[in-house]
Amino acid sequence: MLDISLGQYYPGNSFIHRLDPRTKILSTLLLIIAVFLANSAIGYGTLCAMVLLIIAVSGLPFMLVLKSVKPLLFIIVLTLVLHALMGQGEHVLYQWKFIRVTEEGLQLGVQMAMRLILLLMISSILTFTTSPIVLTDGIEALLRPFRVIGVPAHELAMMMTIALRFIPTLMEETDRIIKAQTARGADFSGGNLLVRAKNMLPILVPLFISAFRRADDLAIAMEARCYRGGEGRTRMHQLAYRSGDVLAFVFAFAMIGLLAFLRWGLKLV
Amino acid sequence: MSIKLDHVSYTYMPGTPYEKEAVKDVSLEIQKGEFVAVIGHTGSGKSTLVQNLNGLLHPTQGTASLDGTDLSGKTGEAKQARGRIGMVFQYPEHQLFAETVYEDVAFGPRNLGLSSEEVEVRVREAMKFVGLDFDTYAPRSPFSLSGGQMRRAAIAGVVAMNPDYLILDEPSAGLDPGSRNNLFAEIMALYKKRGIGIIMVTHSMEEAAKYAKRMLVICKGQIILDGKPAEIFLKEKECLLNAGMDVPEVYKLADALRVKGMRLPYEITDAKLLLAEVKRRKGLK
Numbered sequence: 001m002l003d004i005s006l007g008q009y010y011p012g013n014s015f016i017h018r019l020d021p022r023t024k025i026l027s028t029l030l031l032i033i034a035v036f037l038a039n040s041a042i043g044y045g046t047l048c049a050m051v052l053l054i055i056a057v058s059g060l061p062f063m064l065v066l067k068s069v070k071p072l073l074f075i076i077v078l079t080l081v082l083h084a085l086m087g088q089g090e091h092v093l094y095q096w097k098f099i100r101v102t103e104e105g106l107q108l109g110v111q112m113a114m115r116l117i118l119l120l121m122i123s124s125i126l127t128f129t130t131s132p133i134v135l136t137d138g139i140e141a142l143l144r145p146f147r148v149i150g151v152p153a154h155e156l157a158m159m160m161t162i163a164l165r166f167i168p169t170l171m172e173e174t175d176r177i178i179k180a181q182t183a184r185g186a187d188f189s190g191g192n193l194l195v196r197a198k199n200m201l202p203i204l205v206p207l208f209i210s211a212f213r214r215a216d217d218l219a220i221a222m223e224a225r226c227y228r229g230g231e232g233r234t235r236m237h238q239l240a241y242r243s244g245d246v247l248a249f250v251f252a253f254a255m256i257g258l259l260a261f262l263r264w265g266l267k268l269v
Numbered sequence: 270m271s272i273k274l275d276h277v278s279y280t281y282m283p284g285t286p287y288e289k290e291a292v293k294d295v296s297l298e299i300q301k302g303e304f305v306a307v308i309g310h311t312g313s314g315k316s317t318l319v320q321n322l323n324g325l326l327h328p329t330q331g332t333a334s335l336d337g338t339d340l341s342g343k344t345g346e347a348k349q350a351r352g353r354i355g356m357v358f359q360y361p362e363h364q365l366f367a368e369t370v371y372e373d374v375a376f377g378p379r380n381l382g383l384s385s386e387e388v389e390v391r392v393r394e395a396m397k398f399v400g401l402d403f404d405t406y407a408p409r410s411p412f413s414l415s416g417g418q419m420r421r422a423a424i425a426g427v428v429a430m431n432p433d434y435l436i437l438d439e440p441s442a443g444l445d446p447g448s449r450n451n452l453f454a455e456i457m458a459l460y461k462k463r464g465i466g467i468i469m470v471t472h473s474m475e476e477a478a479k480y481a482k483r484m485l486v487i488c489k490g491q492i493i494l495d496g497k498p499a500e501i502f503l504k505e506k507e508c509l510l511n512a513g514m515d516v517p518e519v520y521k522l523a524d525a526l527r528v529k530g531m532r533l534p535y536e537i538t539d540a541k542l543l544l545a546e547v548k549r550r551k552g553l554k
Contacts, residue, residue, distance in 0.1 A: 173363075179325045180364040183356035184426060185380030202376065205366035209412070 008068070010128045015244060016058035017129045021138025023245040028126045030252035035118050037259035044114050046262065050255060051121050058129050068124035069117050076113050083109030134237075136160045141239055154230025162218070170211060177206050270301040270336060272322055272354065272434060272466070277331035279317050291317040293490040294331070301433055301466045306477035306498065308470075309487030310513035315470050316359075318487060319436050322468065323354035335434075352381065355432030359439045361423035362416065370396070370414070370422045371407040377430040395429035396422075398459050400451060417448035421455070428459065434466040435459070441476065453480060474517040478502060478538050488512040499538055519543055 016024070031050075038044050055065055069076065087105015094101040127135070140157030147153055178188070181202045188199050279292040291314040299305055299322075309315040320326040321333050324340035324347070333340045338350040358364065367373035371392055378391040396403050399421035406414070411422050420440075427435065440456070441449045457480065460467050471477055477484050478498045486494035486501065486509065493512060494501050501509070502516045509516060523537050531550060537543045547553075 176358060177364050179320070180356070180358045180361065181376075183323065183325060183351075183354075184377035184430060185352055186376070187380070202364075202366045206364050210363055 008124065008127050009131045010060055010064065011131075012059050012129065014057060014059040014129070016054065016125070018244065019129075019248055020239055020241055020245050021130055021134045022141050022239060023241065023248050024126050024130055025135075025138050025142060027248050027252040028123060030249075030256055031122050032119060034252075034255045034259045035115055035122070037256065037263050038115070039111070039263050043259055043262045044111065044118075046258060047118055047255075048114075051118060051125075054122075054125055058125060060125065060128050065121050065124055065128065068128075069120050072116065072120060076116050079116065080109045080113045083112055132164045133161065136164070137235075137237065137239060154233070158230070166211075166214065169214070170207070173210055174203065174207055177203050270433070272299045273297070273334050274321065274328075275332045275334070277321055277328040277333055279314075279321055279326060280329045281317075283329060291490055292321060292328075295490075295492055296331075297485070297492065297495075299434070299466055299468060302464050304460055304467045304469070304480060304482045306469050306471055306481035306484045307487060308472070308474065308477055308484065308514060310472075313487045313512075314490040315487045316438060317490075319356075319438060319468060319470055323356050323434070323436055324351040325356065352430065353432055354434045354436065355427040355430050357424050357427050357435065357437045357440060359442055360420075361427070361440075362411075362419035365411040365419060365423055365426075368410060369408050370401070370411050370425075373411050373422060374425045374429050377426055381430065391429045391431065392425075395425040398428050399425045399455050401425065417444055417451075420444065420448075421452070424452075432465065434468065437467065437469045439470055439472060441471070441473070456480075474502070474515055475519075478517045478519075486512060486514070499536065503535055 019027075035047060038047055052062075055062055084101055084106050085099050087100050087102030087108070089102040089104030091103035092100060093103060093106075130138070136157050139160070140153050143151055143153035143156065182188075186199065186202055188196070188203075191199065274295055274297040277292060277295050277297075278290065281287070281289045281291055293314075295318065307315050307319060317326065321328055324333065327333075327341035335350040335353060338346055340347060340351055340354075365373050367376065374392045374395055375388050378388045383391065392407070393403050396407065401418065401421050406418070406422070411419060414422060424440070437456070441452060444452065453476070456467065456469075459465070469476075469481065481498050484494070484496065484498040484501055485492050486505075494505055494508060502520045506516055519537065519540050523533050523543055526547070527533055531547070533543075533546055533550075537546060
């Protein structure tokens, strides 16, 4: 139970690790746009090279980043197979009843799968190189302009921070409660869905009670330290753009430009 | 009749950067009818050790067994053996969940598959042992009780399993002195009446000195001392201090008096005995 590592931050001190979280979030969004622009083998090749370059700069083990694809592997394979078997187009390679494998279908399937893999890898590089707390800071800073239309940026960030902070605590608690009820002969496996849900009660009730108790305690502790929301609050770690961040933005926009050129530009030339 | 650990090691999260060996090559035998205190400073591995004793954690290496049955097995026999060892965790009141005290205490016996008459007998017995009046408290919500009463209700839930061995992980943590004394009186009554084995993890040297017949001192995942509390406190003071622990105040006071020239016997285990002895020496009433 306690083996689940929180988030997937991989500590390091690379160029990517040191970037401002706002830069990383925005660049990730820009690179995702770049991925959606790709529509040719050259485009996907460029993107693969780009991801490899970023991984090399970040100092993350390549296999670690590749593993982030695992949770969605089933969907990726399904996408590939469906596109391959239900192909549209003229160059039929194989046909049997309604199954039709075409060159175009295969190509589309590979492209879709590549797109998913690249998206997963790019976004996981963000979470691998940014600790959850810094990420929250970044999100808060990026949401701040939207306060004028009523987005509670600080409150959202505070909620995220608190949630992150309590995940390990609650997991420990869950672990202990499960053990305690197991020692009293509770059985959590077997039975249909309803029986199983009922078996979970001896875990869920104490867990909820303790979560509420902790929330109360935390609220009092925060109030005792004069917390009164985000208004006029200064922070210990000021976010500041540095020259590296400019470089990252230039890189991200260059990628979009390159992919846009590969998509539309080549035809014009 | 004994719980046996044979060269048991336990490692948390093996094969990860967070790997930690909490128990190292421990061999141990605890007989039914023993009252064993387990002491050690925070992080010494005492909680891990006791969870290996009742099959909640399965040793990474070595075996834990009850009367020859491997506790980490998946057979019905192993499950039954685990059921014979009750475990009261730290702050057991945090595990209460049912709508009434009766339902909560009955949870364990019901899981044993007993009939509802038998369950009621068990609940009545267990509540009596922990000093909760059945008619008053059985129909009440456990969450309406005071802290001390909640803890007793939770302990009753384990006692109702009729275990042959009872493991208590810091049973007195967070209780006021009155509730603490009551709790120990009840535990001792249970121990004497049923002749079960009790294994108690504690931070309090005083509690260990007062109640236990045998004491295990854990340091860095290993048992460094194993013997009668009085002997350990008298002879192994250096060793205890090195392991980050201390001897009870009454031993310190007796030692100081001995240094001043008062000839005191070495069987002094609590303040009352010391006071009586001092009065006797000085010819006071």
